[in-house]
Amino acid sequence: MHAIVVSATGGPEVLTYQECPEPELNPGDVLVDVAASGVNFIDVYHRMGRYPLSLPFTPGNEGAGTVAAVGEDVQGLSVGDKVAWANVTGSYAEKVVVPASHLLAVPDGVAPEVAAAVTLQGLTAHYLTHSVHEVKAGDDVLVHAAAGGMGLLLTQIAKLRGARVIGTVSTEEKEELARQAGADEVLRYKGFADAVRDLTGSGVHVVYDGVGASTFEESLASLRPRGMMALYGQASGPVPPVDPQVLARGGSLFLTRPSLGAYIATREELAWRASDIYGWLADGRLRVHISRRYPLAEASRAHEDLEARRTTGKLLLVP
Structure with missing residues (x-):
């Protein structure tokens, strides 16, 4: 073989x-x-x-x-x-x-x-939306790389649970795919945190971030008080060390780095x-x-x- x-x-x-x-x-x-x-x-x-x-x-x-x-x-x-x-x-x-x-x-x-x-990716999207943060009807959810394999599944499952989904993509072609999957709003990466706050007022309930280094800081800035940052990947590189005080300044934010094995144990x-x-x-x-x-x-x-x-x-x- x-x-x-x-x-x-x-x-x-x-x-x-x-x-x-x-x-x-x-x-x-x-x-x-x-x-x-x-x-x-x-x-x-x-x-x-x-x-x-x-x-x-x-x-x-x-x-x-x-x-x-x-x-x-x-x-x-x-x-x-x-x-x-x-x-x-x-x-x-x-x-x-x-x-x-x-x-x-x-x-x-x-x-x-x-x-x-x-x-x-389906098992990963399931544990992110059902266990890391249990998405509920009316939640605002930010999905990075919304036209990728994970992003398309996260978008669809979050919509099944009644959320409003905001996706980030890099091109018009990818925007169309994200919208076909159900994304309510689609943004480019540059300055997305400000755009998210314009759309939501107070920020999103959860960010699903598999990009890592290039999006991490703005992802935290996109959260509402007590929001959840789920950093499940690092496609753009690993995130530098984080001062936990950043989470307090953001409004008692939650940060997790989950892995599939722990959620299909x-x-x-x-x-x-x-x-x-x-x-x-x-x-x-x-x-x-x-x-x-x-x-x-x-x-x-x-x-x-x-x-x-x-x-x-x-x-x-x-x-």
Whole structure:
């Protein structure tokens, strides 16, 4: 089989397409033929060494496919079942071994490519809107990168919960995508904090910020007193150290740096979030915008496009 292997951290060029032995199946594991792998910014952080992994490694934290074999002690899964997973490294491959406890059954109404495109970001959008800050009807919500894969999902889910969504984007094309997803207002990044205050009067209830360094200070300035800043990523770079007194001056603000693993810590929590996401997909209340599909061998090009912000929606690698 073939897989992408990183032997040394660095730029997209370190993503090499190699022939590899088929992964070994241990008790409790499932071997999956990969239909598609999702491309996410966490994969970039792993490739760069920002979130270190032991070398060499196969990147990719999300995918979907068909069960090819099941290990001992696996119950409830059979060869031929359609499954998806998230938060499991090694997905940039033709075959992957996934612990059965991390696998999700893909409903008949959801295509495998769609499951590969939505699972990691959908689970993330769910915990951000349901647990980090439980979005309520009438909330004002600021979503950065509103035309990206995460931004489009956050916008739709916040709208399902009755919020007014203000999105930020960099181009007219991206503005149109954000509006199609339900964004009520769409702003450019320059001076967005002032624009947010003009729109809301007192600021937003929550900011969902996956951009990081370039937006952080204005994001805090966009919050109303006791508002929540959810910094879930750092696409523009890490945020410098923060003086907690800044939160007091802003009106007793809340700041969190959440991660998916902490919000799918139990099988019950993982199943709850996935059930909601797949259910909304199946009944048409949630849509996934797959922007581009790349052959697995062109993983480096997918990373180049993602980092250069040349894309909207979701990127997939297809073996």
